[in-house]
Amino acid sequence: MQNYDLVVIGSGPAGEKGAAQAAYFSKRVALIEHGSVLGGACINTGTVPSKTLRESALYFSGLKQRGLYGIDYSLHEGLTVRDFMHHKDVVVELEREKIRQNLAAHRIDLIWGTGSFEDSHTVVVTTPEGKTLRVRGEIILVATGSRPHRPLEIPFDDKFIFDSDTILEMDRIPQSLAVVGGGVIGCEYASIFTALGVKVALVDGRDRLLPFLDSEISERLRERLACLGLQFFFQERLAKLERTADGTRMTLQSGKTLEMEAALFAAGRRGAVDGLPWAASPRSRIFSPQATSSAFRRWPQLRWSRGAWAFATLSASNISSAWRRCCPWASTQFPRSPL
Numbered sequence: 155m156q157n158y159d160l161v162v163i164g165s166g167p168a169g170e171k172g173a174a175q176a177a178y179f180s181k182r183v184a185l186i187e188h189g190s191v192l193g194g195a196c197i198n199t200g201t202v203p204s205k206t207l208r209e210s211a212l213y214f215s216g217l218k219q220r221g222l223y224g225i226d227y228s229l230h231e232g233l234t235v236r237d238f239m240h241h242k243d244v245v246v247e248l249e250r251e252k253i254r255q256n257l258a259a260h261r262i263d264l265i266w267g268t269g270s271f272e273d274s275h276t277v278v279v280t281t282p283e284g285k286t287l288r289v290r291g292e293i294i295l296v297a298t299g300s301r302p303h304r305p306l307e308i309p310f311d312d313k314f315i316f317d318s319d320t321i322l323e324m325d326r327i328p329q330s331l332a333v334v335g336g337g338v339i340g341c342e343y344a345s346i347f348t349a350l351g352v353k354v355a356l357v358d359g360r361d362r363l364l365p366f367l368d369s370e371i372s373e374r375l376r377e378r379l380a381c382l383g384l385q386f387f388f389q390e391r392l393a394k395l396e397r398t399a400d401g402t403r404m405t406l407q408s409g410k411t412l413e414m415e416a417a418l419f420a421a422g423r424r425g426a427v428d429g430l431p432w433a434a435s436p437r438s439r440i441f442s443p444q445a446t447s448s449a450f451r452r453w454p455q456l457r458w459s460r461g462a463w464a465f466a467t468l469s470a471s472n473i474s475s476a477w478r479r480c481c482p483w484a485s486t487q488f489p490r491s492p493l
Contacts, residue, residue: 156263158184161277161291163269166194169297170253177260184289185257186279188268192253194299197246199319204342206242207322211346239322265289300423308395308419314402315395315417318343328352328416332404334392335421336363341375343418348384355385355412357392357404387412395419 159181162173169185170192177183191198257264265287267279276290302317304310312320318339329352333344336358344356363372363386376386387406394405401415 155276155288155290156184158182158263158289158291160184160293160295161186161289162295162297163277164194164297164299165189165192165253165264166196166297166299168299169194169295170256172295172297173262174256174260177262183260184263184265184291186265186267186269186277186289188266190282192250192257193246195301195319196299197249197253199322202246202249203239203242203322204318204339204346206245207239208342208346210239210241211349296427298426301426302420303422303424304419309397310419311397314397314415315419318418318420318423321418324416328401328414330354330401330414330416332357332402332412332414332417334358334395334404334417334419336360336386336388337420337422338364340418340420341379343420344384345379345382348379348382353383353385353414355387355414357387357390357406357412359389359391361388 160173160176160183162169162183162185165185165187173183173185189198193202196202265279265281267281267287269277269279271294272278272288275292275294276288277294279287279289281287302319304317309315310317310320312323313325316324321343327347327350331344331347331352331354333340333354333356336356340356340358341363344354348354362369363376365372367375380386387410390410391407392404393407394403395417396403396405398413401413402417404412404414404417406412
């Protein structure tokens with residue numbers, strides 16, 4: 155069994171930066187990653203791919219004239235997501251390489267496999283080859299991130315009905331798309347496909363877009379997206395979503411029906427903590443980025459104090475209501491021209 159000062163589960167931004175900060179202060183660190191690549195959702199299925207897709211859509215739609223390396227200059231019939239995601243592939247691989255170099259520079263042991271807790275200090279790792287090894291950490295940082303919420307009543311097939319991860323794997327640009335969820339992810343993809351000329355309908359149970367924004371900004375965003383052809387169904391909830399011969403049929407609780415070629419369910423995410431039995435182990439030495447960011451606010455300087463490590467890992471999901479009131483917020487939608 156290998157012994158470490160810190161064991162990190164997950165190689166996304168929180169896990170990578172937390173591991174590097176500890177190693178910077180001469181702590182022995184191991185990082186466990188269950189996927190086949192580094193970077194977590196941020197690099198592989200979330201922020202970086204979607205933002206690159208957004209930039210490509212801006213270019214292809216003519217809403218913004220700028221060239222992107224490796225992309226054809228014309229939007230042709232049957233264009234797939236992959237056709238104009240070449241630049242995304244380049245960017246993602248560069249980001250993965252940066253993470254690999256950062257871990258190597260800090261002499262962090264990278265362990266490929268799926269981790270689960272044996273006790274509050276021991277993680278059992280099952281490698282891709284089926285082998286089992288144990289690592290012990292004085293402190294364990296769980297930074298496994300999140301994944302899209304996939305309710306059992308939604309018949310996901312990842313060909314016509316997608317979540318926000320699998321939509322990047324679609325093999326065509328649909329003629330029409332229904333989006334469930336008016337949050338950041340739903341609005342982003344709705345605006346992307348609208349710019350590509352897809353007929354898009356957005357369904358949300360609330361009365362406006364992105365309620366965390368100032369109401370005037372939210373309304374102006376809605377107006378501009380409506381001018382591009384995006385349809386809104388506010389204060390509506392999904393009653394049933396099913397496949398049809400021509401695509402999908404969405405029935406709302408109000409009785410309205412939407413017939414679309416494809417559907418995107420983007421109504422929330424959930425923690426990726428399968429295989430981590432919290433109830434089976436004391437949590438006195440097991441931390442999440444939320445806990446470590448709270449520690450960071452209590453101890454302004456990073457330090458190792460009485461066995462407790464405070465990491466500078468602060469994500470938007472952890473910011474307190476006070477931070478929300480005093481700090482400006484942004485949302486990545488378009489059009490980006492002055493509202």
